[in-house]
Amino acid sequence: MFKELDPILHSQLRLAVVSLLIGVKEAEFTFIREKTNATAGNLSVQVQKLKEAGYIEVTKQFKDNYPQTTCKITPKGIEAFEAYVQALQQYLQVGKE
Amino acid sequence: MADEKKMTEQESLDLIRNMIQKAKGSYHETGIGSLLWGTVVTIASVVTYFQRTYDFYIGFDIWLLVLGAIIPQIIISIQEKKSNKVKKYEDDALNAIWLVFGITIFGLNAYQMIVPDVTDKFIQLEGWQLTKHYLDNTKPDEPIHTFTPSIYSLFILIYALPTLVTGMVKKFKPMLYGALITYGLFIWSCFTITEYDFLLGGAAALICWFIPGVILRRKYLAQQQANV
Numbered sequence: 666m667f668k669e670l671d672p673i674l675h676s677q678l679r680l681a682v683v684s685l686l687i688g689v690k691e692a693e694f695t696f697i698r699e700k701t702n703a704t705a706g707n708l709s710v711q712v713q714k715l716k717e718a719g720y721i722e723v724t725k726q727f728k729d730n731y732p733q734t735t736c737k738i739t740p741k742g743i744e745a746f747e748a749y750v751q752a753l754q755q756y757l758q759v760g761k762e
Numbered sequence: 763m764a765d766e767k768k769m770t771e772q773e774s775l776d777l778i779r780n781m782i783q784k785a786k787g788s789y790h791e792t793g794i795g796s797l798l799w800g801t802v803v804t805i806a807s808v809v810t811y812f813q814r815t816y817d818f819y820i821g822f823d824i825w826l827l828v829l830g831a832i833i834p835q836i837i838i839s840i841q842e843k844k845s846n847k848v849k850k851y852e853d854d855a856l857n858a859i860w861l862v863f864g865i866t867i868f869g870l871n872a873y874q875m876i877v878p879d880v881t882d883k884f885i886q887l888e889g890w891q892l893t894k895h896y897l898d899n900t901k902p903d904e905p906i907h908t909f910t911p912s913i914y915s916l917f918i919l920i921y922a923l924p925t926l927v928t929g930m931v932k933k934f935k936p937m938l939y940g941a942l943i944t945y946g947l948f949i950w951s952c953f954t955i956t957e958y959d960f961l962l963g964g965a966a967a968l969i970c971w972f973i974p975g976v977i978l979r980r981k982y983l984a985q986q987q988a989n990v
Contacts, residue, residue, distance in 0.1 A: 677769055677777065684781035689850050692785075696847035700784045729844070750778065756771040
């Protein structure tokens with residue numbers, strides 16, 4: 666029986682965001698935008714969806730009088746990412762057979 | 763990057779791999795700290811070598827330059843912290859290692875300054891003294907002060923430690939190889955007179971910090987240009 670691919674993660678930009686955050690402790694919104702080449706508006710929407718799913722933590726604060734948004738993956742996000750990668754590998758394995 | 767594009771399983775895996783690589787490959791170290799310490803320690807070591815070898819004094823303790831470098835280092839650290847857009851898991855551990863390294867160097871300096879004087883006093887209290895005796899009796903015996911022989915070898919040994927850890931954790935080969943060569947320089951310095959220890963220490967600072975600093979700086983600037 667195949668595991669269903671998590672619809673929250675099975676989207677290009679959201680998966681890119683979580684894949685970036687999995688390897689770092691935390692990252693600023695501007696860093697994620699730089700690495701994903703996404704527009705600020707689109708990224709904002711997808712970050713919000715990941716936050717609502719409980720996959721990432723978003724902290725907003727002021728740094729030198731400028732707003733700063735920092736994102737961090739949560740334990741739930743790590744679990745979901747691992748399950749997603751396992752499911753992907755399962756699909757790819759069957760494709761090879 | 764569009765969001766709603768349908769991805770195949772292979773595309774998803776490729777995207778994950780690509781993003782993890784991008785996170786890993788982002789250099790937020792500017793290299794300025796490495797360049798600063800590489801420069802001041804190399805200059806101080808080489809000047810000390812020349813002063814001792816050719817018996818002259820430049821008028822002030824050249825190692826004050828190293829002490830003075832703490833101020834720009836604090837400014838650099840604050841600025842780098844402000845401009846860092848990403849924090850990696852290993853950052854806190856590496857910062858702690860470099861802090862401990864700084865404290866150890868400071869402690870070793872204190873040891874070098876305090877212990878000989880204190881030992882002299884204890885020796886005096888016991889009613890004897892250290893004397894330089896020429897085996898061929900060509901010169902008369904002369905009293906000498908206690909000193910820590912070839913202590914700069916220990917500094918060279920300690921230079922390699924945080925450099926090796928950083929090189930291993932960051933998988934940054936210039937620091938990894940620099941540290942390994944420095945361990946070789948430490949062994950070499952055990953067999954040389956103190957003057958040459960300073961020269962070897964200068965070489966250690968050059969390969970541990972200055973050269974990796976130049977490489978880091980180039981990578982950082984190249985990344986900054988790519989982001990423009």
